[in-house]
Amino acid sequence: MKSKLSLVILIQAFIIVMLFWVLVFYGKDEYKALTQGSEEEIESPTYVETVDGKTSIEVNEATQVQSGITTAPLTSISYSENILSYGNAISISSLVDLRARYLGTKADELIVLDALGASKQHYERMVVLNNDNKNVADKVVTTAQNEIRAHQTKLTALQSNARNIADSMRQQWGNGLTNIAIQKGDSTLFKQLIQNQRVLIQITLPFTAHTPSKGTRVQIAPTSALQNVVSAEYFSPAPTSNTTMQGKTYFYHAKADFLRAGMPVKVLDFDKLGEPLAGVFIPNEAVVWYAGRPWVYQKQDGTEFVRLPIHNDHEVEDGWFYQGVLKADDLIVTSGAQLLLSEEFKYQITNENDD
Numbered sequence: 016m017k018s019k020l021s022l023v024i025l026i027q028a029f030i031i032v033m034l035f036w037v038l039v040f041y042g043k044d045e046y047k048a049l050t051q052g053s054e055e056e057i058e059s060p061t062y063v064e065t066v067d068g069k070t071s072i073e074v075n076e077a078t079q080v081q082s083g084i085t086t087a088p089l090t091s092i093s094y095s096e097n098i099l100s101y102g103n104a105i106s107i108s109s110l111v112d113l114r115a116r117y118l119g120t121k122a123d124e125l126i127v128l129d130a131l132g133a134s135k136q137h138y139e140r141m142v143v144l145n146n147d148n149k150n151v152a153d154k155v156v157t158t159a160q161n162e163i164r165a166h167q168t169k170l171t172a173l174q175s176n177a178r179n180i181a182d183s184m185r186q187q188w189g190n191g192l193t194n195i196a197i198q199k200g201d202s203t204l205f206k207q208l209i210q211n212q213r214v215l216i217q218i219t220l221p222f223t224a225h226t227p228s229k230g231t232r233v234q235i236a237p238t239s240a241l242q243n244v245v246s247a248e249y250f251s252p253a254p255t256s257n258t259t260m261q262g263k264t265y266f267y268h269a270k271a272d273f274l275r276a277g278m279p280v281k282v283l284d285f286d287k288l289g290e291p292l293a294g295v296f297i298p299n300e301a302v303v304w305y306a307g308r309p310w311v312y313q314k315q316d317g318t319e320f321v322r323l324p325i326h327n328d329h330e331v332e333d334g335w336f337y338q339g340v341l342k343a344d345d346l347i348v349t350s351g352a353q354l355l356l357s358e359e360f361k362y363q364i365t366n367e368n369d370d
Contacts, residue, residue, distance in 0.1 A: 063359050070322045071315070072359045079318075084351030086314045087298075091343040093291040094329055094336040099282075101260060102218035102235065102267070106276035107208055110188050114196040117180040124173040131166035138163055191251025192266065204250075204268065214274045217253050218282060219262040226252075227265055234283040235269065244283060245269050294338040295345075297325060302335070303352045312348040312355050313341065320348060320355055 063072050074084065138159035144150040184193040192215075195202040207213040216235065220227075227249040236244045246269065253264035274280070302309045302325070309327050312320040329336040341347070348355060 070359065072312075072320050072322070072355055073318050074320065074355070074358065075318055079351075082351055082354055084354065085349055086346040087301075087349045088344045088346055089295040089297065089341060091293065092296045092331070092336060093293055094331065095291045100218055100220050100224075100262070101238070101257075102216050102280050102282065103257070104214045104274045104276050104278045104280060105217050107188075107192075107215055110184065110192060110196060111209060113180055113184045113187075117177055117184070117197055120173055120177040120180060124170060124177065127166055127170045127173060131163065131170055134159065134162040134166050186254060189251050189254045189266065208268070211271050213268045214271045214276065215250075216247050216267040216269055216274075216280060217255075217257070217264055218247075218267055218280075219257045219260045219264050221262050224263065226263075233267065235267075235280045236283060237274070238279045238281050240273075241281065241283070243273050245272060245274065292329075292336070292338060294336050295341055295343055296331065296334055297337050297341075297347070298334040298349060301347050301349045301352060302327075303356050305356060309335075310356075311341070312352050314346040314348065322356070322359070 063070065065071075074082075078084075138156070141151050141156045141159045145153060145156045181193060181197055184196060188196075195205045204213065208215060218233070218235075229249065231249045232246050233249075234244050235247045236242070247267035248269070250266045250268055253266045256262075256264055297311060301311050303312075304310070309325050310322050311325055312322055314320055323340065325335065325337055325339065325341070327335055
């Protein structure tokens with residue numbers, strides 16, 4: 016029994032050994048191919064160096080082809096920046112309150128002015144009577160004179176109060192709205208604003224935007240319902256800024272319709288900012304990000320590439336508008352830029368380890 020068991024074990028061991036050698040024999044080609052594949056990885060660049068803040072990397076042409084590194088010339092484009100502006104429909108309740116105070120003060124001023132005229136006439140009569148053999152006492156003349164002074168003092172105070180109210184309106188609402196609020200006879204626009212037929216809109220434009228001219232219009236819509244477009248007409252500069260957006264502020268007015276005080280709006284069209292700028296187009300695929308900044312690789316000759324920083328202030332469709340050292344027809348890497356960045360830092364790490 017033992018001899019049979021030993022024989023089985025020997026046979027199994029022999030089979031295992033044979034299978035092992037078969038696997039080694041047939042697997043050596045695959046192993047050799049795998050080894051060769053590892054040896055054919057992307058070769059390290061010949062050198063990497065940084066001069067005047069620009070990092071250059073040299074990659075031989077064979078490696079460029081193997082790694083799929085391709086370049087393309089930059090093309091010239093012009094760029095005109097669209098003005099992105101927002102605003103708010105605002106309530107004029109405080110303007111109406113100031114206007115009521117102003118008109119009330121001016122009404123009191125007229126009453127005192129009439130009283131002052133009557134006091135002067137009374138004083139003149141008393142002077143005549145006093146000069147005519149003292150038909151009235153000197154005390155009566157003095158009393159009439161004091162009445163004039165009292166009315167003049169009150170009139171001066173009312174006039175000063177009216178100016179202060181008007182100045183407060185100008186500080187908060189500007190000259191344009193103040194003028195139509197305090198003018199004699201209600202203006203058509205002010206009536207429409209009070210009656211909610213029209214709404215006052217304060218719009219914020221960039222500091223570089225041109226000042227609107229009288230009567231110009233823009234298309235606006237509530238930010239939550241951009242399909243509800245309405246035309247707004249420019250009225251005057253606004254003296255106060257928007258707390259959420261920096262820029263120059265202006266007053267427009269539009270039909271109330273669906274606009275309500277406090278409603279944020281977006282300007283859907285406006286003039287361009289100045290003359291078009293001349294520059295080049297940099298496609299998205301050419302840009303790599305490092306240290307929070309965008310970079311591109313410019314091809315200097317057959318094997319040398321220089322990493323250059325770019326700015327991303329002006330985004331256009333599928334890329335960026337750029338003005339700087341890069342010019343039209345300069346070659347930049349459009350495929351493989353990320354690989355160059357990796358190789359650049361791999362080379363630096365290898366050199367640090369060698370040191």
